[in-house]
Amino acid sequence: xxxxxxxxIVGRPNVGKSxxxxxxLGQKVAITxxxxxxxxxxxxxxxxxxxKGQVVFLDTxxxxxxxxxxxxxxxxxxxxxxxxxxxxxxxxxxxxxAGSGDAWLSEQLxxxxxxxxxxxxxxxxxxxxxxxQKLKESYLHLFSGYDAFNFLTVSALTGxxxxxxxxxxxxxxxxxxxxxxxxxxxxxxxxxxxxxIIREKAMQFTEDELPHSIAxxxxxxxxxxxxxxxIYATVFVDQKSQKGMVIGKSGQMIKKIGQAARQDIETMLDxxxxxxxxxxxxxxxxxxxxxxxxxxLQ
Ligand SMILES: Nc1nc2c(ncn2[C@@H]2O[C@H](COP(=O)(O)OP(=O)(O)OP(=O)(O)O)[C@@H](O)[C@H]2O)c(=O)[nH]1
Ligand SMILES: [Mg+2]
Numbered sequence: 001x002x003x004x005x006x007x008x009i010v011g012r013p014n015v016g017k018s019x020x021x022x023x024x025l026g027q028k029v030a031i032t033x034x035x036x037x038x039x040x041x042x043x044x045x046x047x048x049x050x051x052k053g054q055v056v057f058l059d060t061x062x063x064x065x066x067x068x069x070x071x072x073x074x075x076x077x078x079x080x081x082x083x084x085x086x087x088x089x090x091x092x093x094x095x096x097x098a099g100s101g102d103a104w105l106s107e108q109l110x111x112x113x114x115x116x117x118x119x120x121x122x123x124x125x126x127x128x129x130x131x132x133q134k135l136k137e138s139y140l141h142l143f144s145g146y147d148a149f150n151f152l153t154v155s156a157l158t159g160x161x162x163x164x165x166x167x168x169x170x171x172x173x174x175x176x177x178x179x180x181x182x183x184x185x186x187x188x189x190x191x192x193x194x195x196x197i198i199r200e201k202a203m204q205f206t207e208d209e210l211p212h213s214i215a216x217x218x219x220x221x222x223x224x225x226x227x228x229x230x231i232y233a234t235v236f237v238d239q240k241s242q243k244g245m246v247i248g249k250s251g252q253m254i255k256k257i258g259q260a261a262r263q264d265i266e267t268m269l270d271x272x273x274x275x276x277x278x279x280x281x282x283x284x285x286x287x288x289x290x291x292x293x294x295x296x297l298q
């Protein structure tokens with residue numbers, strides 16, 4: 001029997017949702033970072049298990065209290081996934097006890113009546129068994145009495161116990177032919193992945209509040225030359241003072257971002273890439289509905 005369906009990966013910001021999806025797919029499809037609000041789109045990651053089924057993971061932005069228009073959009077995006085999905089994976093940070101955000105989210109999930117697999121992540125960070133057990137209990141408590149539930153303690157970083165996930169999930173998906181081509185890994189276009197990779201590098205190398213102020217726009221994605229894909233992109237910051245930080249002393253920072261991004265995009269494309277990066281200021285873009293729309297965040 002072949003089963004297929006959509007499984008939303010939900011949880012608070014920074015718990016490891018995107019890292020987990022990439023690990024399950026065995027390839028980087030979503031960008032990750034040590035900062036909150038890394039994921040801004042719902043990203044589909046497609047896992048086909050030959051003869052058994054196909055799981056379409058929906059990686060979502062983390063659920064948190066919206067502080068601006070971008071925050072509102074992110075929460076709406078995550079909310080939408082609750083409706084679309086046939087089952088859930090709730091990812092939590094198992095190195096910290098359950099908080100009010102996890103409690104609120106578990107209530108939302110239970111209200112759907114759908115199957116939920118709780119993934120207690122980052123257990124590599126806790127060495128003490130007794131402490132680990134206590135942290136685990138704080139999360140299990142949230143689902144006591146809910147039948148459509150299972151849990152695993154995992155590490156998305158080391159891969160611990162991830163192999164068990166597809167089997168557990170597939171049991172709860174409807175009998176159905178594959179939704180996507182069996183060779184597909186994601187529904188994103190390469191130009192969107194390139195945009196995200198540039199943003200990942202810009203977030204990685206810049207400090208303080210800057211990562212949240214960064215948006216990337218692909219101005220031109222030119223595949224005319226089969227030997228080299230030419231990508232022209234603009235990195236936006238939301239304050240004048242930040243422009244210099246992204247460019248860096250005699251252009252060192254933007255060069256570093258560009259080099260790292262180009263390498264990752266070349267690996268994804270398995271071919272040569274020319275990458276041209278521009279830096280511009282778009283004041284308070286996170287509050288600007290029109291600008292968010294132009295980034296595809298609407
Ligand atoms: N030690 C440890 N770190 C992890 C693990 N999983 C993820 N991380 C780290 O946690 C940070 C956040 O990971 P992401 O995958 O970007 O988290 P996210 O939940 O997708 O975050 P948002 O998209 O902002 O909601 C990164 O620095 C990861 O390397 C894990 O199992 N163990
Ligand atoms: Mg993410």
